[in-house]
Amino acid sequence: MKLKWAFLSLVFTMAIVLTGCEPLLVLNPQGPQAETQANVIWISIATMSVILIIVLAILITVLIKYRASKQSDDYEPPHIKSNPIVEGIIIGFPVLIIIFLGIVSVSSTYKVETTPEGYEDQEPLIIYASSSNWKWHFSYPEEDIETVNYVFIPEDRPIEFKLYSYGPITSFWIPQLAGQKYAMADMVTTLHLAAENPGEYMGRNANFSGEGFAENKFDVTALTQKEFDEWVEDIHQTAEPITEDEFNELLKPGHLGKLTFTGTHLDFSPAPEGEHAGHNHGDASEQEDHSEHSNH
Amino acid sequence: MKELFPMKQVNGFIFSLLLTVIALSVYFLDMSFSVAMTILLVTAFIQAGVQLILFMHAGESEDKSSIYTTTFYAISIALFTVFGSLLAMIWGYMF
Amino acid sequence: MKIDHSQPLEYSTEQNRLNILGFWIFLGAEIMLFATLFTSYFVYEDRIGSGPSGADIFEITPVLIETIILLTSSFTIGLAVHAMRINRTKAMTVFLGITLLLGAAFLATEIYEFNHYYHVGATLQTSGFTGILLTTLGTHGAHVTLGLFWGTMILMQIKKRGLTPQIANKSFIFSLYWHFLDVVWIFIFSFIYLKGMM
Amino acid sequence: MEFFERFAIYHPSPLIYASMVAIGLVSIAIVVGITYFKKWGYLWNEWLTTVDHKKIGIMYIISALLMLFRGGADAIMMRLQTAVPDNSFLDAQHYNEVFTTHGVVMIMFMAMPFIIGLMNFIVPLQIGARDVAFPRLNAISFWLFFFGAMLFNVSFVIGGSPDAGWTNYYPLASNEFSPSVGVNYYNWALQISGIGTLMTGINFIATILKMRAPGMKLMKMPMFTWASLLTNVIIVFAFPVLTIALLMGTFDRQFGTNFFTSMNGGMDMMWANLFWIWGHPEVYILILPAFGIYSEIISTFSERNLYGYKSMVWSMVLISLFSFTVWLHHFFTMGQNAFTNSIFSITTIAIAIPTGIKIFNWLLTMWKGKIRFTVPMLYSIAFIPLFTIGGATGVMLGIASADYQYHNTMFLVAHFHNVIIPGVVFAVLAGFTYWWPKMFGFMLNEKIGKWAFWFLTIGFCLAFFPMYVTGLDGQARRMYTYSEATGFGPLNMLSFFGAGLMAIAFALIVYNVYYSFRHSPRNVGDDPWNARSLEWATHNPVPEYNFAVTPEVKSSQAFWDQKKHGHKLFDKEYEEIHMPNKSGVPFIMGVLFSIFGFSFIFAIWIGVILSAIGIFACMIHRTFEQVHGFHISVKEIKETEEKFGGADK
Known part of the structure; x- marks a missing residue:
């Protein structure tokens, strides 16, 4: 038995050493949304550890104290009726913890679903991110450029990713900047985030979408506003404009490297929002004309 | 012949026809969505209750x-x- | 088999009482089955794509006929159970027969209605809305069809063996089934047709 | 030729051909073996036509164990493939098929039938009944499940396996993105076995509500019976949702409707919605009976009454209701507003309250007890901390904002295995060991059992705890490979190692059955564990009629009362016992259903029509059939009872 415990603890130390070298992506946030989430994760780990420790403490005490081998042969365990005070504690304790975590959950959920805190006064940069098997297309309507499989964003500015998909449901995820949001074929979802430091971040599709799913990744680079403007300028001078034929070519299943274009595909293949939405639950303003449903 | 048509069943039948007529009013009369839905909800659930208790003998x-x-x-x-x-x-x- | 004579025939044996309770539980499952269909219907109600909407294709006349037929058949199957309880086998078979005839009339009207939908371009494939409409109506219709076969089997058994506790039990359970289909129809009538037409 | 082409595997590989050959050889070996030993008659008379709840229970358990090895092989393949970065043992398509079938097989054809098998065997004994309420229906349920499972496994050999994940999200599962017949298999295998499960639900609710021994009030039922009752309530209300969802999926794939498409008003999200309205209660269908099993075992081996009986029952009632109100947490990231997510976040974490109460009650049951470390008890003890971890991470996942980070990652995979393996797998293995003497009249070897337990527990920790870490480090689930730069390699290797230990544990369990069958003493008596509830008041193995005399019960620990408080359980004279007839019709219906499903999958309409006619013919046969069962005479009962050394009346 001792051997087994020794083995177990060895393995756990190993695991901790192996992973301890660098912080885990999710717990190493680089933007306010991911930071809120990392904080919530730490709070919940701490709370849950308390429960786990209590349960373990009681369990170990009980196992040590009331082992049959420790007791006399004629010991007959008593019949114990439930005690209202004890019952109150074992009901009240989980209730309190859940109330606490409920508050944490609701407040943080509202927080990550709006413009990041401290950035409310800035105009957000809107980027349309659409997935196709198995690529990501990023369209900057304001800058009038489009990239494939990589995205540059300015730091310290709120970003709104407008997500949708040309195919299966995908999930847009940049662990260090914000949690996921689904991209679907007939509606647009919005992901709010901001990057606080310049740097390169991993982004990927997290929702299984078929054969090429594992490689369905993209790079995110946060630049200063100045560098970002220069980059946009640069593209306008060097890149080719995107055409409808070319875009349809890009949509075909497969993997592509990083590509850059001027113009966006939104002009000829608009995002499924507003009048192009398939889901009739797009905007509240759309309510009156239920019957106007277009397809794409 | 009369014992084949107990009052309970006949009344239940007439009552359910009546409820149907009331429900039909949302088609023939002009009323707001919420009023109409209220009428439909009330008549449908009463109707279901009539079937359940009177005809299906749920409580016997x-x-x-x-x-x-x-x-x-x-x-x-x-x-x-x-x-x-x-x-x-x-x-x-x-x- | 112990027969308890203080109870109506359909409750008279332990197995009979088990069957009736079991069938009620099955009806609970059926409530969920139709609730799922209604859930889907409400979600798809406005998702008509390029096809017609409910207001475009629903017609009040066949719907009213179906409703009245089904309500009446629910009444007659109730009378059949009543006749069974006062030991009027003949009357019971007559009421059961009328119920089945009304059920057949209901089905005929529904087939007419489906035919109409087909002709105005509302098929299973047209849109999310027409798909779920026809699936919901079709599921109810399939239940009625099954009920017709089941009722016929019971009629044949009464002819062959008379009202034994087993057959009384089956008839009673059939009546529960038939009333339940009526309840479902009331909800279809109110929340699919009337809501769609108003 | 064209007709046969559709049966070809969509995406063949040497691995699949090898397995096909293996499957063929094993099937031939089985047929030849049965013929050689002249066991066809025995098989038909004693097993295929039986309506005895005990035999049906055993058949469920055997099928579940077979499926455990099928799903386990899938699991090992997955862990092997991801053990090192850029591995090429499986390609993407195969990996996708493997994790899809792993999920479906483990949930639908392993965990649930194992649970239902134990329920079948134990519940009628625990309430002192002769059989379930509808024995014939019970047989139909089993055969529908069995042939549903077989149909699913056929996909491996004919036509190709489903590859859209066990959640089968549309539009990925639509014809456009999953063109093989795999998803059709998924639809029909689940549909057929689902109908069987639904009927089991109805059957057991009626049994538990109506067939309890005299004196056994609802609040005096053993905890496993309570758990089973509530589980079946969930089954009855959850499975119709799956029926409709699968029907809509079938229509989409085979009749071109637009339910889950992206055009003409279709809505891909609706599949996720319907799937999880069923899928979340399904999780509780698995875990509630497990809670019941642990309650029985912990109480027995602590030699204490179960602490807080009432709060145990009420917490399960609450769980059964709450389980229907939380499904949206499976798609928090689908873009609903914060208000909607908040509501479902609160309902989700609220389920932790009744579950927490139960954990404390089990701990308090051991308090002042006299704890014996038998194999079932070891599983139960390991369950408590491991399940607490699983539950705790469940609460963490239930917090919507944080879920955006955990969603679809290995963290989630770690969580649900952390709940299902210590929760359900440990429970069924504990129950299997605990009730084994009840089924076969001898004990499983404790020493081998303990080795298996340690391998399983340590293997489990090694296999799944690293996933929490890689999940937080950005490893998405269902990735068939990853690059070395991600740094996931070492931890995934550790997982593979853990999975290997678990495989050894399952091999040991099988060896234990073999070893005990050969070497265990047969004179274990009627009460080898010093147990408490009513099922131990009859003999080991249980005679056909369960109890020679209907017991009279005073509390949830009826047998304990008899042993310690001198309460007379069997205070009546022998009477003739009425038993149901056996029937081959359920088996035939199962076969017909599988033909129906198979034909539908390949759109062979003539097969669909003929098998449907056959199914109706079976039903018509049933309604005209007059069966009165048979009677076991007092003389026969006396003989049987004497063989067991006299009834303790």
Whole structure:
């Protein structure tokens, strides 16, 4: 038995050493949304550890104290009726913890679903991110450029990713900047985030979408506003404009490297929002004309 | 012949026809959506109750508590499913 | 088999009482089955794509006929159970027969209605809305069809063996089933047709 | 030729051909073996036509164990493939098929039938009944499940396996993105076995509500019976949702409707919605009976009454209701507003309250007890901390904002295995060991059992705890490979190692059955564990009629009362016992259903029509059939009882 415990603890130390070298992506946030989430994760780990420790403490005490081998042969365990005070504690304790975590959950959920805190006064940069098997297309309507499989964003500015998909449901995820949001074929979802430091971040599709799913990744680079403007300028001078034929070519299943274009595909293949939405639950303003449903 | 048509059943039948006529008023009369839905909800559930208790004899056997519990469970879960799904699929995107 | 004579025939044996309770539980499952269909219907109601909407295709006349037929058949099956309880086998078979005839009339009207939908371009494939409409109506219709076969089997058994506790039990359970289909229809009538037409 | 082409595997590989050959050889070996030993008659008379709840229970358990090895092989393949970065043992398509079938097989054809098998065997004994309420229906349920499972496994050899994940999200599962017949298999295998499960649900609710021994009030039922009752309530209300969802999926794939498409008003999200309205209660269908099993075992081996009986029952009632109100947490990231997510977040974490109460009650049951470390008890003890971890991470996942980070990652995979393996797998293995003497009249070897337990527990920790870490480090689930730069390699290797230990544990369990069958003493008596509830008041193995005399019960620990408080359980004279007839019709219906499903999958309409006619013919046969069962005479009962050394009346 001792051997087994020794083995177990060895393995756990190993695991901790192996992973301890660098912080885990999710717990190493680089933007306010991911930071809120990392904080919530730490709070919940701490709370849950308390429960786990209590349960373990009681369990170990009980196992040590009331082992049959420790007791006399004629010991007959008593019949114990439930005690209202004890019952109150074992009901009240989980209730309190859940109330606490409920508050944490609701407040943080509202927080990550709006413009990041401290950035409310800035105009957000809107980027349309659409997935196709198995690529990501990023369209900057304001800058009038489009990239494939990589995205540059300015730091310290709120970003709104407008997500949708040309195919299966995908999930847009940049662990260090914000949690996921689904991209679907007939509606647009919005992901709010901001990057606080310049740097390169991993982004990927997290929702299984078929054969090429594992490689369905993209790079995110946060630049200063100045560098970002220069980059946009640069593209306008060097890149080719995107055409409808070319875009349809890009949509075909497969993997592509990083590509850059001027113009966006939104002009000829608009995002499924507003009048192009398939889901009739797009905007509240759309309510009156239920019957106007277009397809794409 | 008369014993074949007990008052309880005949009255129940007439009552359910009456409820149908009331429900039909939402088609023939002009009224707001919420009033109409209220009428439909009330008449439909009363109608279901009439069938359940009067015609289906839900409360006559020794198992009536089991039967009522089952029905109650089913209806509450059904309502949660209907409204939860509407929340998840439609209303959850509207505001 | 112990027969308890203080109870109506359909409750008279332990197995009979079990069957009735079991069937009630099955009806609980059926409530969820139709609740799922209604859930889907409400979600798809406005998702008509390029196809017609409910207001475009629903017609009040066949719907009213179906409703009245089904309500009446629910009444007659109730009378059949009543006749069974006062030991009027003949009357019971007559009421059961009328119920089945009304059920057949209902089905005929529904087939007419489906035919109409087909002709105005509302098929299973047209849109999310027409798909779920026809699936919901079709599921109810399939239940009625099954009920017709089941009722016929019971009629044949009564002819062959008379009202034994087993057959009385089956008839009673059939009546529960038939009333339940009526309840479902009331909800279809109110929340699919009337809501769609107003 | 064209007709046969559709049966070809969509995406063949040497691995699949090898397995096909293996499957063929094993099937031939089985047929030849049965013929050689002249066991066809025995098989038909004693097993295929039986309506005895005990035999049906055993058949469920055997099928579940077979499926455990099928799903386990899938699991090992997955862990092997991801053990090192850029591995090429499986390609993407195969990996996708493997994790899809792993999920479906483990949930639908392993965990649930194992649970239902134990329920079948134990519940009628625990309430002192002769059989379930509808024995014939019970047989139909089993055969529908069995042939549903077989149909699913056929996909491996004919036509190709489903590859859209066990959640089968549309539009990925639509014809456009999953063109093989795999998803059709998924639809029909689940549909057929689902109908069987639904009927089991109805059957057991009726049984538990109506067939309890005299004196056994609802609040005096053993905890496993309570758990089973509530589980079946969930089954009855959850499975119709799956029926409709699968029907809509079938229509989409085979009749071109637009339910889950992206055009003409279709809505891909609706599949996720319907799937999880069923899928979340399904999780509780698995875990509630497990809670019941642990309650029985912990109480027995602590030699204490179960602490807080009432709060145990009420917490399960609450769980059964709550389980229907939380499904949206499976798609928090689908873009609903914060208000909607908040509601479902609160309902989700609220389920932790009744579950927490139960954990404390089990701990308090051991308090002042006299704890014996038998194999079932070891599983139960390991369950408590491991399940607490699983539950705790469940609460963490239930917090919507944080879920955006955990969603679809290995963290989630770690969580649900952390709940299902210590929760359900440990429970069924504990129950299997605990009730084994009840089924076969001898004990499983404790020493081998303990080795298996340690391998399983340590293997489990090694296999799944690293996933929490890689999940937080950005490893998405269902990735068939990853690059070395991600740094996931070492931890995934550790997982593979853990999975290997678990495989050894399952091999040991099988060896234990073999070893005990050969070497265990047969004179274990009627009460080898010093147990408490009513099922131990009859003999080991249980005679056909369960109890020679209907017991009279005073509390949830009826047998304990008899042993310690001198309460007379069997205070009546022998009477003739009425038993149901056996029937081959359920088996035939199962076969017909599988033909129906198979034909539908390949759109062979003539097969669909003929098998449907056959199914109706079976039903018509049933309604005209007059069966009165048979009677076991007092003389026969006396003989049987004497063989067991006299009834303790």
